[in-house]
Amino acid sequence: MIEQPNLNYVDELAGDDIEFRNQFITIIKDEFPLEKEEYHGHVTNNRVKATAEIVHKLKHKFNILGMENSYKLAVAYEMELLDGKNGSESKFNEVLETIEEYIKTI
Amino acid sequence: MNCIIIDDEATARAIVRQLCSKIPELDIIEEFDNAISAIKFLNQQNIEIIFLDIHMPGFSGVDFVQTLKDPPNIVLTTSDTDFAITAYEYECIVDYLVKPITQERFEKCITKISGLASKPPRVISESKQDAVEGEDLYINIDRRLIKLKLNEILVIEAKGDYIDVKTEKEEYRVHTTLKKIKEKLPEKLFLQIHRSYIINFTKIIDIEDNSVLIAKNVVPISRSNRPELMRRLNLL
Numbered sequence: 001m002i003e004q005p006n007l008n009y010v011d012e013l014a015g016d017d018i019e020f021r022n023q024f025i026t027i028i029k030d031e032f033p034l035e036k037e038e039y040h041g042h043v044t045n046n047r048v049k050a051t052a053e054i055v056h057k058l059k060h061k062f063n064i065l066g067m068e069n070s071y072k073l074a075v076a077y078e079m080e081l082l083d084g085k086n087g088s089e090s091k092f093n094e095v096l097e098t099i100e101e102y103i104k105t106i
Numbered sequence: 107m108n109c110i111i112i113d114d115e116a117t118a119r120a121i122v123r124q125l126c127s128k129i130p131e132l133d134i135i136e137e138f139d140n141a142i143s144a145i146k147f148l149n150q151q152n153i154e155i156i157f158l159d160i161h162m163p164g165f166s167g168v169d170f171v172q173t174l175k176d177p178p179n180i181v182l183t184t185s186d187t188d189f190a191i192t193a194y195e196y197e198c199i200v201d202y203l204v205k206p207i208t209q210e211r212f213e214k215c216i217t218k219i220s221g222l223a224s225k226p227p228r229v230i231s232e233s234k235q236d237a238v239e240g241e242d243l244y245i246n247i248d249r250r251l252i253k254l255k256l257n258e259i260l261v262i263e264a265k266g267d268y269i270d271v272k273t274e275k276e277e278y279r280v281h282t283t284l285k286k287i288k289e290k291l292p293e294k295l296f297l298q299i300h301r302s303y304i305i306n307f308t309k310i311i312d313i314e315d316n317s318v319l320i321a322k323n324v325v326p327i328s329r330s331n332r333p334e335l336m337r338r339l340n341l342l
Contacts, residue, residue, distance in 0.1 A: 030116070
């Protein structure tokens, strides 16, 4: 079961600053789909190092969205990739799908 | 305190910007999604704090720190705790913030910086004539910044949209114009002697008719530039 993303961290930073909250949501809605697409492009084309790079980038968003277990999964996956393995790929892909669904709702 | 943010992720930049916004003495002057653009900016502005992501494609935060000649206070913002030990090898790196950064931790960092003996602001040289031998020039080749010692440059030749920089050891092709690089070079060392050539004046071996010999390079002298070359020579 994949944990659900949340905006607790962003809300804490924003406080009463609604403008920041909205701005952040706009940015993540723009940035995440592009990074997800880039990730799948690298996987499809078997670009292992580039895949590890984008996994590294994506994992920050897991952190920001309060997904601690998914972050740990991404850390492990990144290491696997650099080691020529990909055992965590399907779970990582599930996390991406979960986030994609979530950001449609915010 | 004037600050800049360098991070390839827009979300991460937004967060640092928000953290800064709650501290009145911090003034975010500029944001960059890559370190190379920031280097150009730092050549023209006095900055007191750089919030720097370590892990960026192409040119990492560590590469960036190594290229700075007189770095301001640098705060690393990253999720890579692995870099912590490396970071403290650099005197200019004053703190290491692990993402996601809390406001409390961020404020602690700024308090720490405020308590440091304030570094005198860097003086940006107003005149290229102030440059002396031993100073460096960074050239951008395939997103890598390569350091050249000015006094090792022999000849710079225009080649269409590029220039060829010939040094004592290597030759580099750079996407820029002769006019642009001329603006970066100290007049004490360099002289344009032809519309396609700038030479390091101190490297001349001999001058014959309408050409000068620099190492193994025979460089033409144009009629219009010849008087200035002759004026500079210490003729017997």
